[in-house]
Amino acid sequence: MANSNVTLFLFFLLFVGHGIVELQASRPVNNHLQTLQSSAPANQPYRTGFHFQPPKNWINGVMVYKGVYHLFYQYNPNGAVVDGIKIWGHSTSTDLVNWTPHEPAIYPSQPYDINSCYSGSATILLGGRPAILYTGVDSQNRQVQNLAFPKNLSDPYLRDWIKSDQNPVMQPTVENRINASSFRDPTTAWLGPDSQWRVTIGSKVDQQGIAILYRSKDFVNWFQSETPLHSANGTGMWECPDFYPVLVAGQNGVDTSLNGPFVKHVLKVSLDQTRHDLYTIGSYDSVKDIYRPDEGSVEGDSGLRYDYGKYYASKSFFDCVEKRRILTAWINESSSVADDVKKGWSGIHAIPRKIWLAESGKQLVQWPIAEIQKQRANHVSLANKLLEGGSVIEVSGVTAAQADVEVSFVIKDLENAEVLEPSWTDPRLLCSQKGASVKGSLGPFGLLVLASDDLKENTAVFFRIFKSNNRYVVLMCSDQSSSSLDQDNDKTTYGAFLDLDIQHQKLSLRSLIDHSIVESFGGGGKACITSRVYPTLAINEAAHLYAFNNGTQAMNIAELNAWSMNTADIS
Ligand SMILES: *[C@@H]1O[C@H](CO)[C@@H](O)[C@H](O)[C@H]1NC(C)=O
Ligand SMILES: *[C@@H]1O[C@H](CO)[C@@H](O)[C@H](O)[C@H]1NC(C)=O
Ligand SMILES: *[C@@H]1O[C@H](CO)[C@@H](O)[C@H](O)[C@H]1NC(C)=O
Ligand SMILES: *[C@@H]1O[C@H](CO)[C@@H](O)[C@H](O)[C@H]1NC(C)=O
Numbered sequence: 001m002a003n004s005n006v007t008l009f010l011f012f013l014l015f016v017g018h019g020i021v022e023l024q025a026s027r028p029v030n031n032h033l034q035t036l037q038s039s040a041p042a043n044q045p046y047r048t049g050f051h052f053q054p055p056k057n058w059i060n061g062v063m064v065y066k067g068v069y070h071l072f073y074q075y076n077p078n079g080a081v082v083d084g085i086k087i088w089g090h091s092t093s094t095d096l097v098n099w100t101p102h103e104p105a106i107y108p109s110q111p112y113d114i115n116s117c118y119s120g121s122a123t124i125l126l127g128g129r130p131a132i133l134y135t136g137v138d139s140q141n142r143q144v145q146n147l148a149f150p151k152n153l154s155d156p157y158l159r160d161w162i163k164s165d166q167n168p169v170m171q172p173t174v175e176n177r178i179n180a181s182s183f184r185d186p187t188t189a190w191l192g193p194d195s196q197w198r199v200t201i202g203s204k205v206d207q208q209g210i211a212i213l214y215r216s217k218d219f220v221n222w223f224q225s226e227t228p229l230h231s232a233n234g235t236g237m238w239e240c241p242d243f244y245p246v247l248v249a250g251q252n253g254v255d256t257s258l259n260g261p262f263v264k265h266v267l268k269v270s271l272d273q274t275r276h277d278l279y280t281i282g283s284y285d286s287v288k289d290i291y292r293p294d295e296g297s298v299e300g301d302s303g304l305r306y307d308y309g310k311y312y313a314s315k316s317f318f319d320c321v322e323k324r325r326i327l328t329a330w331i332n333e334s335s336s337v338a339d340d341v342k343k344g345w346s347g348i349h350a351i352p353r354k355i356w357l358a359e360s361g362k363q364l365v366q367w368p369i370a371e372i373q374k375q376r377a378n379h380v381s382l383a384n385k386l387l388e389g390g391s392v393i394e395v396s397g398v399t400a401a402q403a404d405v406e407v408s409f410v411i412k413d414l415e416n417a418e419v420l421e422p423s424w425t426d427p428r429l430l431c432s433q434k435g436a437s438v439k440g441s442l443g444p445f446g447l448l449v450l451a452s453d454d455l456k457e458n459t460a461v462f463f464r465i466f467k468s469n470n471r472y473v474v475l476m477c478s479d480q481s482s483s484s485l486d487q488d489n490d491k492t493t494y495g496a497f498l499d500l501d502i503q504h505q506k507l508s509l510r511s512l513i514d515h516s517i518v519e520s521f522g523g524g525g526k527a528c529i530t531s532r533v534y535p536t537l538a539i540n541e542a543a544h545l546y547a548f549n550n551g552t553q554a555m556n557i558a559e560l561n562a563w564s565m566n567t568a569d570i571s
């Protein structure tokens with residue numbers, strides 16, 4: 001069933017979502033070109049150095065064709081706020097790190113998309129021709145699905161897109177009873193054993209989240225399947241669904257159409273209610289066209305998350321050249337709307353992550369793409385260094401406001417771990433109650449990033465180890481409570497449990513630090529936490545990086561490597 005033609009070109013779309021927005025009366029978007037040309041004010045301490053962001057304004061939302069990666073993103077041409085019309089911004093790259101901006105790929109122009117062009121996905125059709133399916137908000141404010149093709153397949157930048165004369169190709173009707181306000185974000189399509197294309201679209205009925213399924217022989221005429229691909233009660237609207245296979249063994253990615261005993265399937269949904277990206281692992285019956293999560297899977301907000309901090313409207317794609325599946329997502333601000341308007345931009349993209357199935361088969365593992373390492377400079381390292389209880393060690397010699405740091409710990413005397421109370425089941429709550437300043441036995445220990453020299457400002461990314469019956473439990477936290485003297489930001493603390501055999505494995509942490517974003521990977525990528533912070537003292541050269549241990553027990557830093565990160569072309 002694998003369709004090698006589908007992978008002829010490396011073409012991906014990270015494509016991102018958007019909130020349900022109050023649509024303003026349709027405003028012409030002819031001003032988008034001017035807007036793209038003007039840039040945000042200079043001297044901004046929070047603007048990122050190697051995380052993608054458009055020149056200004058609000059974004060939330062990425063494809064590869066002939067060796068060029070295309071990033072399409074949700075862009076508001078009229079300001080740094082979520083409300084308003086959305087168009088498809090477009091940038092290209094050959095390394096997923098440095099980007100060249102182009103004119104918008106898709107913007108409102110027809111009755112079927114005149115009120116906005118929301119998220120969608122790209123698919124490579126047989127023969128290598130790319131197609132985009134996207135949600136349009138039509139002249140009656142209904143969400144419908146539309147199709148577009150590149151105007152010139154010889155243009156490596158695919159700058160111009162032509163909308164199909166047959167749009168909309170999927171729409172809510174009296175017969176299908178699809179809610180016209182809850183019908184959006186088509187996935188990349190995949191081919192079934194009957195050679196028909198399938199695509200799933202996010203929806204809901206009352207509080208039941210639904211992945212509606214459509215099939216097509218020609219990619220133009222689409223027919224709704226009687227049964228959805230999957231649904232779950234009590235989860236609310238499913239935005240930006242993503243559905244793909246992962247190999248049972250190994251870290252390579254596979255084409256979206258692949259199925260068989262050597263793969264599991266992943267269904268990711270962005271829960272509109274809680275603004276979290278949740279996934280389950282399960283099996284896809286391509287004859288009945290039904291996805292079933294594995295037994296024991298949790299489908300609500302307490303289920304598995306790509307990232308336990310800020311990370312929404314993510315999309316994956318199969319990079320057939322590097323044989324990997326890449327995940328990317330939109331990270332919003334934690335500052336006030338007034339601050340966003342003042343700085344002239346809002347929203348950035350996470351560093352693309354390679355994803356694969358963990359050996360346990362129970363979760364995914366994520367790791368920043370290898371290309372990001374090209375930005376590394378000024379390597380500093382320590383090895384086998386004792387980190388006493390109550391101590392702080394500065395890591396100097398790198399630009400701490402724009403850095404990549406990896407550290408691994410060896411924990412002695414595990415038996416001294418605190419006992420985990422049976423009621424301590426919510427990691428986020430546990431991290432809020434036991435922040436970086438609450439002394440424990442084994443922990444808190446980890447990194448203080450974007451810290452001022454007096455530590456008045458710092459973002460603490462750390463672990464705590466507990467014992468529970470005969471096993472050890474590792475908690476990973478990101479504590480933003482001291483991140484800024486400015487009180488006007490969301491400083492929620494984030495937390496996750498890490499599925500790691502601490503008795504036999506080193507405990508590692510990697511953080512990508514970029515002025516106002518900290519992306520952290522615990523246990524080699526088994527738990528990820530992304531936070532946005534806005535220090536007032538710890539900016540640019542005044543930012544410091546430390547390793548710390550605020551537990552009573554000493555531990556060893558097996559190894560610590562840190563690098564300054566060079567600035568990338570990120571617009
Ligand atoms: C298509 O793109 C190629 C490469 O950029 C260019 O040489 C050619 O003139 C374009 N064709 C049309 C019809 O624009
Ligand atoms: C349809 O979607 C809208 C917007 O989310 C919601 O207000 C309404 O309750 C939905 N109707 C049903 C029947 O779910
Ligand atoms: C969802 O809830 C409805 C009504 O409570 C029930 O009939 C249905 O079986 C439930 N569906 C699932 C998938 O649990
Ligand atoms: C964006 O950030 C705010 C505050 O930090 C949060 O409450 C909200 O849910 C976020 N929205 C999304 C889509 O992530």
Ligand SMILES: *[C@@H]1O[C@H](CO)[C@@H](O)[C@H](O)[C@H]1NC(C)=O
Pocket residue numbers: 436437438439448455460548550
């Ligand atoms: C360590 O704990 C002490 C005492 O609770 C606290 O004052 C200090 O701020 C903590 N260190 C960090 C880095 O949070």
